[in-house]
Amino acid sequence: MKQSPMSSSNHTSNGNASVLPLENGFSDSLSLLNSEKAVEELSQQPLLHGIDDHLIEFAEALRTVAKALRQAAEGKASAQAEAAEWKRKYELERSRILHLERKVSSEEHLIKEGRVVPLSNQTVLSDGAPEQSERCCGENGICSHEVLRDGECDRDASAFPNKMIRKASFKLSWCCKGEKSDQKKHDVVSFEKGNITTAERSSKQISLKWESPPQTVLILTKPNSTAVRMLCSEMVRWLKEQKSLNIFVEPRVRTELLTESSYYQFVQTWENDNEVLRLHTKVDVVVTLGGDGTVLWAANMFKGPVPPIVPFSLGSLGFMTPFYSEHYKEYLDSILRGPISITLRHRLQCHVIRDAAKSDLETEEPILVLNEVTIDRGISSFLSNLECYCDNSFVTCVQGDGLILSTTSGSTAYSLAAGGSMVHPQVPGILFTPICPHSLSFRPLILPEHVTIRVQVPFNSRGHAWASFDGKDRKKLAPGDALVCSMAPWPVPTACQSDSTSDFLHSIHEGLHWNLRKTQSFDGPRET
Numbered sequence: 001m002k003q004s005p006m007s008s009s010n011h012t013s014n015g016n017a018s019v020l021p022l023e024n025g026f027s028d029s030l031s032l033l034n035s036e037k038a039v040e041e042l043s044q045q046p047l048l049h050g051i052d053d054h055l056i057e058f059a060e061a062l063r064t065v066a067k068a069l070r071q072a073a074e075g076k077a078s079a080q081a082e083a084a085e086w087k088r089k090y091e092l093e094r095s096r097i098l099h100l101e102r103k104v105s106s107e108e109h110l111i112k113e114g115r116v117v118p119l120s121n122q123t124v125l126s127d128g129a130p131e132q133s134e135r136c137c138g139e140n141g142i143c144s145h146e147v148l149r150d151g152e153c154d155r156d157a158s159a160f161p162n163k164m165i166r167k168a169s170f171k172l173s174w175c176c177k178g179e180k181s182d183q184k185k186h187d188v189v190s191f192e193k194g195n196i197t198t199a200e201r202s203s204k205q206i207s208l209k210w211e212s213p214p215q216t217v218l219i220l221t222k223p224n225s226t227a228v229r230m231l232c233s234e235m236v237r238w239l240k241e242q243k244s245l246n247i248f249v250e251p252r253v254r255t256e257l258l259t260e261s262s263y264y265q266f267v268q269t270w271e272n273d274n275e276v277l278r279l280h281t282k283v284d285v286v287v288t289l290g291g292d293g294t295v296l297w298a299a300n301m302f303k304g305p306v307p308p309i310v311p312f313s314l315g316s317l318g319f320m321t322p323f324y325s326e327h328y329k330e331y332l333d334s335i336l337r338g339p340i341s342i343t344l345r346h347r348l349q350c351h352v353i354r355d356a357a358k359s360d361l362e363t364e365e366p367i368l369v370l371n372e373v374t375i376d377r378g379i380s381s382f383l384s385n386l387e388c389y390c391d392n393s394f395v396t397c398v399q400g401d402g403l404i405l406s407t408t409s410g411s412t413a414y415s416l417a418a419g420g421s422m423v424h425p426q427v428p429g430i431l432f433t434p435i436c437p438h439s440l441s442f443r444p445l446i447l448p449e450h451v452t453i454r455v456q457v458p459f460n461s462r463g464h465a466w467a468s469f470d471g472k473d474r475k476k477l478a479p480g481d482a483l484v485c486s487m488a489p490w491p492v493p494t495a496c497q498s499d500s501t502s503d504f505l506h507s508i509h510e511g512l513h514w515n516l517r518k519t520q521s522f523d524g525p526r527e528t
């Protein structure tokens with residue numbers, strides 16, 4: 001039997017609309033929309049003879065209340081999204097200032113201590129002769145920017161003598177395939193002390209040219225693999241003996257190497273998380289030995305700028321690992337010499353905002369993902385119910401198993417399995433892919449890189465939702481909690497074997513056997 005608007009689930013048995021405010025003063029906007037619709041329908045029904053004007057007035061009043069409540073709920077959502085965006089900007093600014101402060105204090109320390117560098121015992125000092133600096137801007141050689149614009153970095157670094165080298169400096173420039181000369185290339189992506197920050201244009205082939213030789217390599221390895229362990233010890237020995245590099249590994253790997261032989265005493269590691277946070281100031285190149293999971297692991301270690309990663313394939317699939325381990329010497333030789341093609345893989349920055357937080361600015365530490373953040377129903381048997389906003393606009397309400405917000409690098413991972421499109425990793429965008437939506441018309445979306453997406457668990461949700469980040473670190477989202485997600489300012493630069501496009505196409509052909517089909521034979525029916 002068709003329900004009349006007054007008997008729909010949004011209305012109580014005595015006919016009163018159930019748009020009563022919940023704990024936070026707002027009802028969820030979907031039920032508000034429904035209430036508004038119900039009131040609308042009610043007022044449009046032909047009036048039965050004898051129904052007095054009070055009912056019309058009552059419907060009018062209800063419509064006004066429902067509209068006001070919806071506007072208030074939308075207002076709160078957009079204010080929270082804005083607050084999260086401001087927090088992100090504030091954190092960026094704060095980390096920039098901290099970085100500058102650290103730089104100044106280490107300069108002072110250097111002068112006081114007679115050129116002793118306090119950062120670490122691996123820091124390479126100038127050997128008395130004036131050294132070139134990686135600093136390329138600012139009156140006194142101190143870079144004061146995070147993002148350089150075209151050509152700003154073209155100044156001769158030798159204009160700043162007497163500088164020590166902590167990290168190898170390099171230059172990034174756009175280049176066109178097959179173009180031999182450097183003439184038409186120009187800088188559009190910059191770095192400060194080797195930390196890469198993306199400028200606005202990021203969709204062309206990017207070439208990395210060392211301005212001073214790389215000196216420190218971090219090797220990250222997949223655990224529990226004999227093949228990986230053997231390759232790691234061989235590579236460490238080769239890099240030390242043939243390339244005279246400083247080598248960092250994880251504490252677990254250093255122990256493994258030392259168990260193998262005391263020869264590996266020179267290998268360095270770290271002791272605590274604070275040191276991990278500063279690794280990017282020491283490491284020129286990161287080498288990963290494993291599958292895609294090891295590349296995700298490497299990216300996750302760097303909460304800010306990421307040094308270039310050279311991913312060797314020792315896994316089963318390897319979408320992000322184009323280098324074959326058996327040829328590691330030739331590859332590393334050419335990478336350490338440069339120039340190399342790189343793919344700047346965008347990451348998403350995710351903030352969980354708790355309803356219980358005292359203010360909208362009180363968010364948990366942001367989490368950076370290289371593949372995707374997934375919001376799903378976890379162990380709950382109820383449909384997940386997620387309200388999604390893009391900037392200030394309502395997108396949709398996801399009712400199904402959940403939602404994947406993916407980077408373009410992650411487009412070949414979980415998002416693909418959920419029906420999302422495969423996207424070239426250098427295309428800047430955010431994939432919005434539902435997981436088993438309970439609606440025939442819910443197709444995946446790709447949104448532009450600059451938007452902020454907010455996924456809210458409504459107060460009337462039957463269950464909790466769960467967020468997971470690159471398939472790890474599950475966090476429970478209670479009704480009222482939200483996840484706010486936008487493009488992170490620190491991409492992950494991965495070295496290409498050939499170039500970004502060839503590597504991508506090779507990975508979908510080899511990894512997925514994409515569109516593999518036997519060709520039709522010639523001897524069949526033909527058009528006349």
Ligand SMILES: NC(=O)c1ccc[n+]([C@@H]2O[C@H](COP(=O)([O-])OP(=O)(O)OC[C@H]3O[C@@H](n4cnc5c(N)ncnc54)[C@H](O)[C@@H]3O)[C@@H](O)[C@H]2O)c1
Nearest residue numbers: 291292293317318319371372409410412413414417470471
């Ligand atoms: N149904 C699914 O396809 C599904 C389900 C859960 C997680 N995942 C993916 O697994 C990722 C975590 O990877 P892991 O190695 O730590 O876990 P894992 O060991 O469970 O491996 C997951 C698989 O996904 C592949 N993979 C990872 N990133 C990829 C990418 N960017 N493109 C193509 N394939 C990729 C890996 O090679 C691996 O084969 C998550 O970020 C998620 O994308 C996929």
Ligand SMILES: Nc1ncnc2c1ncn2[C@@H]1O[C@H](COP(=O)(O)OP(=O)(O)OP(=O)(O)O)[C@@H](O)[C@H]1O
Nearest residue numbers: 220221222223290291292293294297315316317318
């Ligand atoms: N350095 C590391 N320390 C701890 N865990 C790691 C490290 N590197 C990778 N892992 C984890 O080990 C698991 C397997 O890694 P990875 O995906 O690289 O190997 P794989 O499964 O053999 O390759 P593929 O994913 O291509 O099949 C992943 O869950 C990853 O998070």
